[in-house]
Amino acid sequence: MTLTAPRLERCMPTSPHPDSRAEPGPLTRALLDHHDHITAFVISQTRDRSAAEDIVQDISLSVLAEDAKGTDPEHVLSWLIGLARHRVVDYYRRVARTGVEQPVGELLEAVATTFAEDVPDAGEDARERRLLGRCLDRLAPTARYIVDLRYRDGLGNDEIAATLTWKINAVKVALSKARRALADCVGRAERVRGMR
Amino acid sequence: MTSHDDLIFAHLDGDLDAAGQRELAARLRDDPAVRARLRELARLDARLGPVIASAPRPALTLRALPPSGRSLWLRPATLAAAALLMLALGAALLFTPLLTPAGLGLELLDGSLAADDRAPAAGQPIATGDRHSARLRLSATSTMTLQPATEVVVRAGESTRQAVDLRRGAARFSVVKGASKLTVATDAAEFTALGTAFTVRYLPDDPGTVELRVDSGRVKVAQRNLPGQQGSLEFGAGAVQQFSARDPVRLTPGKLVAVGPREVRLLIDNGQRTATYRVAPSCAIDLDGERIVLDDLPLGADLVVAHPPGDGAAVRIQARPPSLTGVFLGIEDRQVTVMTTGDATSSFDFVLDPAAEILIDGVPSDAARLPDYLVGMRTTLRFRFDRSAVDRVVIDTKQSPYRFGPGSPSRRLPGSGPAPGVL
Numbered sequence: 234m235t236l237t238a239p240r241l242e243r244c245m246p247t248s249p250h251p252d253s254r255a256e257p258g259p260l261t262r263a264l265l266d267h268h269d270h271i272t273a274f275v276i277s278q279t280r281d282r283s284a285a286e287d288i289v290q291d292i293s294l295s296v297l298a299e300d301a302k303g304t305d306p307e308h309v310l311s312w313l314i315g316l317a318r319h320r321v322v323d324y325y326r327r328v329a330r331t332g333v334e335q336p337v338g339e340l341l342e343a344v345a346t347t348f349a350e351d352v353p354d355a356g357e358d359a360r361e362r363r364l365l366g367r368c369l370d371r372l373a374p375t376a377r378y379i380v381d382l383r384y385r386d387g388l389g390n391d392e393i394a395a396t397l398t399w400k401i402n403a404v405k406v407a408l409s410k411a412r413r414a415l416a417d418c419v420g421r422a423e424r425v426r427g428m429r
Numbered sequence: 430m431t432s433h434d435d436l437i438f439a440h441l442d443g444d445l446d447a448a449g450q451r452e453l454a455a456r457l458r459d460d461p462a463v464r465a466r467l468r469e470l471a472r473l474d475a476r477l478g479p480v481i482a483s484a485p486r487p488a489l490t491l492r493a494l495p496p497s498g499r500s501l502w503l504r505p506a507t508l509a510a511a512a513l514l515m516l517a518l519g520a521a522l523l524f525t526p527l528l529t530p531a532g533l534g535l536e537l538l539d540g541s542l543a544a545d546d547r548a549p550a551a552g553q554p555i556a557t558g559d560r561h562s563a564r565l566r567l568s569a570t571s572t573m574t575l576q577p578a579t580e581v582v583v584r585a586g587e588s589t590r591q592a593v594d595l596r597r598g599a600a601r602f603s604v605v606k607g608a609s610k611l612t613v614a615t616d617a618a619e620f621t622a623l624g625t626a627f628t629v630r631y632l633p634d635d636p637g638t639v640e641l642r643v644d645s646g647r648v649k650v651a652q653r654n655l656p657g658q659q660g661s662l663e664f665g666a667g668a669v670q671q672f673s674a675r676d677p678v679r680l681t682p683g684k685l686v687a688v689g690p691r692e693v694r695l696l697i698d699n700g701q702r703t704a705t706y707r708v709a710p711s712c713a714i715d716l717d718g719e720r721i722v723l724d725d726l727p728l729g730a731d732l733v734v735a736h737p738p739g740d741g742a743a744v745r746i747q748a749r750p751p752s753l754t755g756v757f758l759g760i761e762d763r764q765v766t767v768m769t770t771g772d773a774t775s776s777f778d779f780v781l782d783p784a785a786e787i788l789i790d791g792v793p794s795d796a797a798r799l800p801d802y803l804v805g806m807r808t809t810l811r812f813r814f815d816r817s818a819v820d821r822v823v824i825d826t827k828q829s830p831y832r833f834g835p836g837s838p839s840r841r842l843p844g845s846g847p848a849p850g851v852l
Contacts, residue, residue, distance in 0.1 A: 273471035280443035282478060340440070340450040343457035347464040348471075358476075365473065365480050384477040390442065395623050395647060398610050409438045416473050 258300030263309040264293060266356040270310075271317055274348040278321045278341060281333075282387070288320045295320075314349040361419065368418035376411035383408060433463050437470050535583055538572065539564040549583075554596070556580040567591050570605040571622075576630070595639075599630030604646075615639045618672040621649040623663070638673045 264271065271292065275285040295316060306312035325335045335341075354361070369377065382388045390408070394401045436453045439445040445453065456463045535549050540563035542549065543556040549565060557563050557575045564574045567583065568591060575581065579598025583591070592612045593602070604611045604622040611622040613629055617639045620629055625646025632638045641648060643664050650662045650672065664670055787794045 269472050269475050270468070273468065273475040276475050277441065277467065277471045280441060282475075285475075336440075336445075337447055337450045337454070340454040340457075343454040344467070347457055347467050350464065350468075352468065361472070362476050362480050365476050366484055369480065369484060380477065381481060384481045390444070398621070398623055405438075405442075405444070408442075409435065412438060412470065412473060412477075413434055415477075416469055419473065420469075 259309065260296045260300045260304060260306075260313075263313060263355075264296045266358075267310060267313060267352070269358045269361070270348065270352055270355070271313055274314060274344070275317055275321060277344045277348070278318070278336070279324060280336070284324055284328075288317070288324055291320050292317055310351065310355075311349045314345060318345055364419050364422045365415065368415050368422070371418060372411060372414065376407060376414065379404065379407050380411050380415075433466055434470065437467050441471060441474050536566045537563060538566050540575075551583045554580055554582055557598070567593075567611070571611050572603050574601040574603075576600060595629055595631075597631055597636075599628060601626065601628040601644075615672075617674040619651045621651075623647040623649055625666075632671070635673075637675060638671050640669065640671045643668045 268289075272285060272289050275288045275292075276282055279285050279288065292313070296313070321341075325333070369380070372380065379393060382393045390401050390404045393399070393408075394404045399407075431449070431452070433456060436445065436449060436456070439449060440453055457467065535551055537549055540557070541561045542563050543558045543561075549555045555565070555575070557577055557579050559578050562574060562576050562579075564572060566572050571591060573581070573593065576599040579600055580596040581600060582594040582596065584594060590610045592614065593600075595613055595615045600613075602611060602613060602622060603626040604624060613620045613622075615629060615631070616637065618641075620627070620641060623646055625648055626644040627646075627648050628640075628642040628644070630640050630642075632640060641650065641664060643666050645666050647666075648664050648668075650664060650670075662670075
């Protein structure tokens with residue numbers, strides 16, 4: 234992915250000059266390469282996709298600011314995960330009085346360690362998303378419908394169950410099965426790609 | 430032992446209790462394969478939202494409705510074919526629920542029926558007189574109360590799936606949530622109880638129109654006879670809604686309050702009750718006098734419901750102009766990644782149509798130039814969406830707080846901003 238930033242010194246009357254490009258800093262570069270990984274980490278910590286989006290936005294702004302200051306950590310992914318952990322802690326502090334339950338500390342720690350490990354497919358988000366899109370098209374209609382209800386409409390298990398007049402447990406099973414099928418499909422596509 | 434996947438999915442869904450969380454933590458500490466699996470499934474979970482948001486919504490797989498009026502079950506040819514098929518198969522168990530009156534749980538509890546000389550039977554008209562009502566048990570978990578001058582036909586009486594044709598009058602249905610499925614068919618619409626109590630009645634002065642009144646729970650409604658209407662509406666407790674066999678749905682007027690994506694919330698009856706209308710995709714709805722399909726609403730747009738002054742009978746729904754304020758992280762293969770900030774709705778990717786019209790401060794530009802403007806830039810864009818693709822992008826830099834990305838100091842240009850077309 235080629236990334237550029239506008240440069241203010243060059244003012245063009247209609248469109249930017251082709252030379253008016255500036256490479257993003259190393260932290261921003263790393264954030265872009267690990268965007269979905271960081272988002273996944275935050276979701277794993279908060280279990281709230283909406284809150285995770287807000288936190289990732291905060292992270293992106295912090296990263297832009299740190300790059301501007303010239304921050305240069307030794308291990309960038311660990312640094313990003315550390316930054317994300319701070320934002321998650323801030324989040325739980327903010328929602329402490331609203332009844333949002335924080336996972337046990339040892340799980341948060343284990344999840345953070347898990348996501349701070351090096352990942353082989355950094356910078357592959359766009360391709361992975363395209364693969365996932367193709368795999369979605371192969372889901373059985375009912376499975377696809379349930380996945381849509383969860384990830385497009387944001388319905389909880391109980392709401393999906395009410396919509397389909399299913400038992401909640403049946404929804405959980407169907408949703409897990411659909412996600413497992415998607416993971417397998419993406420994994421297969423990855424393996425095929427690796428064999429080429 | 431619970432599988433790794435089940436533990437991970439339960440954790441991601443927020444369904445894992447403390448013991449399960451400790452179990453997952455232990456496995457993560459001990460097993461690199463579990464750590465890799467968590468990364469894999471969590472990233473899948475994180476990507477599904479934006480990927481689905483940029484994909485067309487699949488067609489719903491609702492059961493097709495008969496083309497007109499009466500139920501297909503009641504047509505003589507259909508009944509004859511079904512009976513022959515069942516006989517040929519020797520399927521006594523299949524035969525029983527449709528035609529045998531006894532042993533189905535159909536029982537008169539209170540009141541009286543027009544034909545007192547026989548027990549209520551499935552497949553036969555059940556009617557009340559002009560002055561009497563009747564309460565009947567449909568099954569162990571559902572009842573129906575027929576108002577005077579009402580006629581129904583119970584199409585099936587098995588314990589988990591029931592269907593009632595309401596031919597005239599009014600009836601109240603009560604179904605225990607999760608216990609069984611009950612569908613009530615009328616000339617104008619078909620109502621499916623989602624664990625609820627509700628009343629359906631034909632309007633006396635307009636027999637082509639039925640009114641739904643939801644006392645508790647939710648009711649799913651599929652409207653009949655309208656081309657292109659393949660989805661359903663859902664109505665929550667407090668909702669009162671009329672359905673016509675001729676016209677698309679018009680939301681019941683009321684004082685209109687908050688609205689979310691594909692959700693319309695109304696205060697009705699002088700603010701005493703709130704009704705939430707969950708609007709399914711692909712469902713035609715009367716939008717400010719024009720029939721539209723809600724799937725055509727812009728991606729990410731909220732529905733804004735207004736009550737036009739001086740017109741107590743109308744409800745106006747508008748799509749809030751889709752706009753985002755955000756940090757633009759990348760564009761590749763027409764895939765633009767946006768992290769929104771401020772009061773925007775969410776972060777997501779969108780696909781730029783190859784023929785998209787792009788205006789930067791009113792000046793036409795082309796997609797190849799967008800990265801120079803967008804990456805790392807916090808500004809306001811307005812998009813026009815054609816389903817999942819964007820066919821128009823308007824960048825108004827004068828409204829931007831001018832927060833630029835790395836390598837560019839944050840600054841605000843003098844005055845109200847640069848001249849149009851100048852960065």
